[in-house]
Amino acid sequence: MDLTYTEEEQEFRARLRAWLATTLPELPPRPSPDDWPGRRAHDLGWQRRLYEAGYAGLHWPLDAGGRGATPTQHLIFLEETERAGAPYVGANFVGLLHAGPTIAAEGTAGQRARWLPPVLRGEEVWCQGFSEPDAGSDLASLRTRAERDGDAYVVTGSKIWTSHAEVADWCELLVRTDARAPKHRGISWLAMPMDAPGVTVRPLRTLAGSTEFAQMFLDEVRVPVSHRVGAENDGWRVTMVTLSFERGTAFVGEVVACRRTLGELARAARANGRWDDPVLRRRLGRLWGEFGALWRLTQWNVSESQRSGGIPGTGGSVFKLAYSHARQELYDTAAEVLGARSLGLDEEWTLDRLSSLSYTIAAGTSQIQRNIVAERILGLPKGR
Numbered sequence: 328m329d330l331t332y333t334e335e336e337q338e339f340r341a342r343l344r345a346w347l348a349t350t351l352p353e354l355p356p357r358p359s360p361d362d363w364p365g366r367r368a369h370d371l372g373w374q375r376r377l378y379e380a381g382y383a384g385l386h387w388p389l390d391a392g393g394r395g396a397t398p399t400q401h402l403i404f405l406e407e408t409e410r411a412g413a414p415y416v417g418a419n420f421v422g423l424l425h426a427g428p429t430i431a432a433e434g435t436a437g438q439r440a441r442w443l444p445p446v447l448r449g450e451e452v453w454c455q456g457f458s459e460p461d462a463g464s465d466l467a468s469l470r471t472r473a474e475r476d477g478d479a480y481v482v483t484g485s486k487i488w489t490s491h492a493e494v495a496d497w498c499e500l501l502v503r504t505d506a507r508a509p510k511h512r513g514i515s516w517l518a519m520p521m522d523a524p525g526v527t528v529r530p531l532r533t534l535a536g537s538t539e540f541a542q543m544f545l546d547e548v549r550v551p552v553s554h555r556v557g558a559e560n561d562g563w564r565v566t567m568v569t570l571s572f573e574r575g576t577a578f579v580g581e582v583v584a585c586r587r588t589l590g591e592l593a594r595a596a597r598a599n600g601r602w603d604d605p606v607l608r609r610r611l612g613r614l615w616g617e618f619g620a621l622w623r624l625t626q627w628n629v630s631e632s633q634r635s636g637g638i639p640g641t642g643g644s645v646f647k648l649a650y651s652h653a654r655q656e657l658y659d660t661a662a663e664v665l666g667a668r669s670l671g672l673d674e675e676w677t678l679d680r681l682s683s684l685s686y687t688i689a690a691g692t693s694q695i696q697r698n699i700v701a702e703r704i705l706g707l708p709k710g711r
């Protein structure tokens with residue numbers, strides 16, 4: 328990948344920067360962290376503005392409603408939106424960053440036309456129904472079953488840790504369609520409407536006090552067969568596509584935000600005298616280097632994924648592993664810099680620190696990422 332910017336790319340950056348400068352001051356204030364309907368409206372409103380200005384789905388393929396932008400333009404978009412402090416995808420995380428890209432890669436023309444435009448226009452929110460109480464790291468042991476009845480599947484079971492389920496319109500749902508097949512072979516990937524009869528959502532409260540995820544109970548929910556993405560019982564392969572987006576490219580925008588946060592911390596340390604501590608200065612410097620390296624890895628992953636048909640590879644596991652630990656260290660360092668201020672539960676720093684704890688669990692734990700790196704990248708023997 329060529330890391331110098333062409334004249335056209337510099338113009339793209341300038342246009343985007345100017346648009347952000349006029350648009351961001353017009354945005355309504357962010358709702359409180361636990362106001363999920365308010366957050367949904369806010370996040371979709373931002374998506375709508377992006378859509379109207381031609382920045383929605385920038386790097387999605389043209390035939391999926393995207394803009395077909397180059398990897399460099401995509402990276403410039405991430406850099407500039409973070410630099411300007413623009414809202415992040417928020418409640419739209421699943422739709423924009425992994426369900427949508429999976430449908431773009433694996434869906435039929437009809438499925439793309441039905442589900443992708445409302446995601447890009449900021450009209451519909453998706454959630455992810457993968458994990459179950461007894462199927463997290465070992466996701467292929469999932470037991471939610473789907474039995475064929477005419478042109479519908481009848482789905483019964485339960486899902487857990489379903490982020491944004493309370494405000495979602497659709498769920499990317501993994502179900503067992505063949506109970507007799509080996510566990511990786513009897514799974515299918517469905518798009519389930521969240522307002523279907525038989526869907527019950529019970530919010531779960533996180534350590535930080537937010538109900539961002541939920542347990543979901545499914546009692547004979549009818550999902551049309553036409554809502555299956557990929558072939559029946561081929562859902563594990565489709566799941567690998569979803570997870571490669573989730574680990575490979577979904578978090579990349581946050582790396583720029585972490586560098587900004589680090590800059591703020593250095594300024595806070597200078598102001599409150601903590602900067603005089605050489606050990607702390609070294610720690611901040613090392614983190615600066617680490618996030619710089621993660622941004623380079625991001626550039627590499629984004630350009631590699633574009634080269635291999637838009638689907639990120641196992642490099643995503645290297646990124647996810649390194650990023651989640653670096654993020655935790657960043658917020659531990661923040662606590663050291665801010666002292667007592669970092670303990671108040673009404674402080675954004677505290678909430679960010681608490682939520683950073685989930686990063687080494689969500690989207691596959693660090694142990695699982697290490698297994699993937701060991702087996703699929705380094706070619707080491709499979710663990711038992």
Ligand SMILES: Cc1cc2nc3c(=O)[nH]c(=O)nc-3n(C[C@H](O)[C@H](O)[C@H](O)COP(=O)(O)OP(=O)(O)OC[C@H]3O[C@@H](n4cnc5c(N)ncnc54)[C@H](O)[C@@H]3O)c2cc1C
Pocket residue numbers: 454455456457458459460462463464465487488489490491540685686688689690691692693694695698
């Ligand atoms: C903030 C957050 C949001 C989430 N959002 C969603 C969502 O929207 N949708 C969804 O479906 N899921 C979601 N999840 C669930 C997440 O994917 C699971 O928590 C994760 O996959 C781990 O599964 P588990 O919690 O069942 O832990 P377990 O699988 O029970 O693991 C327990 C411990 O054992 C270790 N372990 C397990 N197997 C191995 C092994 N083979 N080798 C080494 N160590 C191992 C794990 O690393 C972990 O430390 C979310 C989780 C969090 C924290």
